[in-house]
Amino acid sequence: MHQLTSLLLFCLCLGFSQPHPAFADNASAARIIVGVLQTLDHFPSAADKTALMAVANDESNSRAFRVLATAVHNLQHTATAADKEALNAVIANERTTSQAREIARIVLELNHSASAEAKARLQSLL
Numbered sequence: 001m002h003q004l005t006s007l008l009l010f011c012l013c014l015g016f017s018q019p020h021p022a023f024a025d026n027a028s029a030a031r032i033i034v035g036v037l038q039t040l041d042h043f044p045s046a047a048d049k050t051a052l053m054a055v056a057n058d059e060s061n062s063r064a065f066r067v068l069a070t071a072v073h074n075l076q077h078t079a080t081a082a083d084k085e086a087l088n089a090v091i092a093n094e095r096t097t098s099q100a101r102e103i104a105r106i107v108l109e110l111n112h113s114a115s116a117e118a119k120a121r122l123q124s125l126l
Contacts, residue, residue, distance in 0.1 A: 029055045029065040030099055034122045036072055040113050043076050064090045064100040077112050099125050
């Protein structure tokens with residue numbers, strides 16, 4: 001019995017040792033990104049930038065959410081030209097979730113801060 005338990009634990013550890021896109025923690029990434037966007041005032045705070053870079057560097061998050069985190073990190077009143085290109089690619093990718101696609105649209109629309117309508121859309125994504 002002990003050997004069977006050990007074998008099962010080994011197989012579980014082996015199977016889950018590498019992040020798999022289906023198990024990506026996009027919900028946590030979305031909460032962080034949405035939270036920053038809802039309180040954004042021209043650009044993210046230092047604490048926000050730290051949290052966003054953690055999301056962007058975490059390969060367990062989907063590529064779309066890593067792009068979103070990077071774009072929000074780089075905001076200076078609006079998205080940079082390079083980030084706008086990356087956000088449009090996120091929107092165009094058929095594998096992008098509707099949640100990530102909507103956040104990308106909102107980031108593209110930003111001008112200094114999220115509008116009341118954009119904040120309502122963001123809240124509905126959580």
